[in-house]
Amino acid sequence: MGYLIDDLLHQAAEMNASDLHISENGPAVVRISGMLSKFGDMISDVYSLFEPIVPARQKNMLRENGECDFAYADSFGQRFRINLYRSTDGYNAAIRIIPESIPACDELGLPETIQKFSELPNGLVLITGVTGSGKSTTLAAILNEINQNRAVHILTLEDPVEYKFHSARSLVHQREIGSDTINFASGLRAALRENPDVIAVGELRDLETIAIAVTAAETGHLVFGTLHTRSAAETVDRIIDVFPEQQQRQIRVQLAGCLQAVVSQQLLPGKHGERTAAFEIMVMTTALRNLIREGKTQQMESYIQTGSRYGMQTMEAAVSGLKKEGKIFVNNVN
Template sequence: MEINDLLHAAVDSDASDILLVTDAPPIFRIDGKLETTALEPLDPETIRDLCDQILKDKQKETLEKQQDVDFAITVPRLGRFRFNIHVQRGSLAAAIRRFSNEVCNLSNLELPPIVEELTRLKSGLILVTGQTGSGKSTTLAGMIQAINERDSKHIITLEDPIEYQFQHSKSLIEQREIGEDCPNFSSGLKHILRQDPDVILIGELRDLDTIRVALQAAETGHLVLASLHVSSAAGVVDRLVEVFPPEEQSQIRSHLAESLRAVITQQLLPAAFSKGRVAAAEIMVINRAIQTSIRESTTHLIPGVISTNRRMGMQTMEQALKDLLLNGRVDPEIIDEHLQELRGESIKEQSQGLLT
């Protein structure tokens, strides 16, 4: 079996992901659902051979030491693929994500107009959040491309690995890959501030040092875009603050209130009358009420502020889902399922807010 044959099959099937695990045939994720291929179940030797076809010596060393390695490759005429190769039950397994050769324009993503407006900001922190596979990377790439096509800016990205590859347009774009061009996010960020950027893209806010430097960059005249694995806009604040020691949290809340500009929280749902998926986006744009909630640790009040400020471009996830239902873009059963799940999470979050 050749890895390129699998990649070709995934593209032909319009799969977003390929999963390779011992004793199961290759699995494709299509429109968010797992689909079993008609191929034979994989044994450990076959998976290792597939991985060896694309692993470089340095990546093999990382895999040997850490039992896990991330990287991306570009295959001509097929696109770019992100690989995570890891060990499970003593044998190799792989998760492969497919990206388009071309960066999507924001208009094609059909996100609320406020998302394009946010790319016009000169400074501050904008976060795109959601679960794995919710389209965070695609939205961030679309925002960078909007700036690239419109403004003369110096854009620097820090990614692990590089997913979408940009071409210079009106902007000058540098893309740095963790492990290849710099050792880690925090190190790359510290040096980025000396490289005269206007816009900084951070693939993911993973640790205290990265968050600290990102806030510093946002407060010193840079526009910083980043992703975070959080399922609600209000939950972003608590997630970021809780990373810091208790004695720093009050100060961090103050910094966050000043530097945070907006949070876009996404999930993807199957489209009603066509192939593909539709994005539902919760939008939080920072105003005085939200700044006060951040400073005073009353984040359980934020959803109410979002729901009553649609004129500013804000919307809760519940409002976004209902809009998709009214426009007939997603089946009612799918919307109902997500609304029930959302309301369950909301009650849990409100309870936690009241207890703290």
């Protein structure tokens, strides 16, 4: 059965928008190539527009907390990640439009170093960036590379599930926070009893989740996680700082032992209306592991600058390369 909201969602997807915003007593607003533009008629009752598609649990969350997240597939089969929230003006929705298929690593322009993370046997790989920087898409592409080429068990914990995987060479199970498990920490704890080879955690939000993820990586699993950080050094500091001071020395030792790589990314406007990803890449070496143990994260960038033989690059080098290749507007980048 189709709903009124489906037509609006479909229009946004047809416009190749990355996001759609719907506000009480205002027109819809789409984000295309990073820029916002209005379209369509005034919307007077946002809650009634969305009410038929909001799951019962999320309705309770919206009523109690003033906000909720859920995934939705419209009558055309297109998937969306929806955040519905209250404000002083009424109800509003922020909607991320999820590509219909999981992009291949080459389609996304992922550097070979990042693509090779799909071959790692174990350890912790962190994909970081601000909201809307493409972390979920990068992670999905890497996981699908594993799915297509390795006979392993992949278990994901997502809030909500975005890209839908179909088991290929791998066995893939996707669990959604709230409907399939209580929270990331609970799902991750259970995952250790579910015989996975690869675990993907949608977001490393809190001490307990981070601690279990590190333990999983130490005990032979390949663990992927995302954080809202802008650089490798900031990522390491963020993880360490989550823990009480008396535990920080121990977590430094653990992280130094299991961390395999950190990718920090941003999306930049391209010349043809698309957005192009730029990546800072840190691949762990003995020297970098020592910096983490010693708490000298401020020295990491200089090691990344000189680590090109390991596939490393700074964000500055990544952006410079995209400029030289003519893939981005020079004026759009500082």
